[in-house]
Amino acid sequence: MNTSPVQLRFSCHNDPASFNDSLKEILDAIARQLPESPGKNDILKRSGWILMEFISNGYKHSGKNEVSLGVSIDDHNLVIVKEDQGSPLHLSLPHNESLRWPLNEAWLNKEIVLIEDSLHLLTAFISDEGTAVFSARSQDSNRPPSISELNEHFGLIIISSACNRFSYSFNEGRNTFKATIELSS
Amino acid sequence: MILETTTKDRFTLALITEKEASLSNADEFRKEIEALIEGGNKHIIVDFERVVYVDSSFLGSMVSALKHALAAQSEIYIVHLRQDIYDLLSLIRMNKVFKIFDTPQDAIDHLK
Numbered sequence: 001m002n003t004s005p006v007q008l009r010f011s012c013h014n015d016p017a018s019f020n021d022s023l024k025e026i027l028d029a030i031a032r033q034l035p036e037s038p039g040k041n042d043i044l045k046r047s048g049w050i051l052m053e054f055i056s057n058g059y060k061h062s063g064k065n066e067v068s069l070g071v072s073i074d075d076h077n078l079v080i081v082k083e084d085q086g087s088p089l090h091l092s093l094p095h096n097e098s099l100r101w102p103l104n105e106a107w108l109n110k111e112i113v114l115i116e117d118s119l120h121l122l123t124a125f126i127s128d129e130g131t132a133v134f135s136a137r138s139q140d141s142n143r144p145p146s147i148s149e150l151n152e153h154f155g156l157i158i159i160s161s162a163c164n165r166f167s168y169s170f171n172e173g174r175n176t177f178k179a180t181i182e183l184s185s
Numbered sequence: 186m187i188l189e190t191t192t193k194d195r196f197t198l199a200l201i202t203e204k205e206a207s208l209s210n211a212d213e214f215r216k217e218i219e220a221l222i223e224g225g226n227k228h229i230i231v232d233f234e235r236v237v238y239v240d241s242s243f244l245g246s247m248v249s250a251l252k253h254a255l256a257a258q259s260e261i262y263i264v265h266l267r268q269d270i271y272d273l274l275s276l277i278r279m280n281k282v283f284k285i286f287d288t289p290q291d292a293i294d295h296l297k
Contacts, residue, residue: 016207019205020237120277155241
C-alpha cells in the first residue's frame, strides 16, 4: 500500500547540554511514524547514531546557533537531512591533500579515498555536480589490526555504515547532508 | 574530572561519571586516561556503567588513549557497555580493537 510521505522538521540548539533531549525528541517522533515491523528497533538504533553525528557535527563545524534537521518517511525509505549555512565541508585526505567545497573541477567524477587503515576504507564519489556520496567498507584481514595506525575520525564512517546511502552537497551557501535508510533492508 | 578511579591489586578501575560520552568531554577523558598511564597504571579498566550514549568524538579519544597505552605497554579494558553502544563499536569494528568484558571482575579473571 502506498501512503503519502511523512515530513518532520526539527530545529536543534547547538549546545551539547541539549543534544540528548534533541535526540530523544526526534527519535520519539520517528518511532511514532514508523510502522511496527521486526526491523523497527534496528532502524531506530541506526537513525539515532546518524542523528547524533549530524547534531554534534553541526555543533563542531557549522558555527551557527541552530541546526535544522528534516526526516521524511515513506513506504520504502527513511531519509534524514541536515542543513545549515555554516562553513562548507573540509576534509583532510591522506598525503596532506584536502577536499574543500566548493570543489575545484579536477575533483569531479572521481572516487576519492578519505580514510584507509587496517579496519576501514572510507571513500567519496564526487558527482559532476560536486555532490559527494560516501561509502564505508570493512578492510577484511586475518591479521590483528594495527592500532598505532588507526584513524581517529569516525563521524563519516558511522553515518556511512549506519545507512544505505549518505551524501553531502554544497549549493548557494547551504550545506546539505542526507542519509537514507531503506526500510526493507 | 570525568573519571572516578579506584585500585584493586594491580588494576585501576576508571568509572566514567557522566551519562553522555561525547565531544563535550572527549578531550577530558583522553587526558585523564593518559595521566593514569603516565602515572604507571598498567591495567586500566574503563567502566561505562553510567554511559547511555557515545559519539564519534569520544570514540576518537578512546582510540587515541589506546594508542598512548600501547606505547607505554599499558592495557585498557572496557566493561559494562550497553548493548546499543557495543553495537556502535561493532558497526565501526572497534570491537576488534578494544578488550571488552561484561564486568570488571571478568576483565580481572581474564588476566589471572
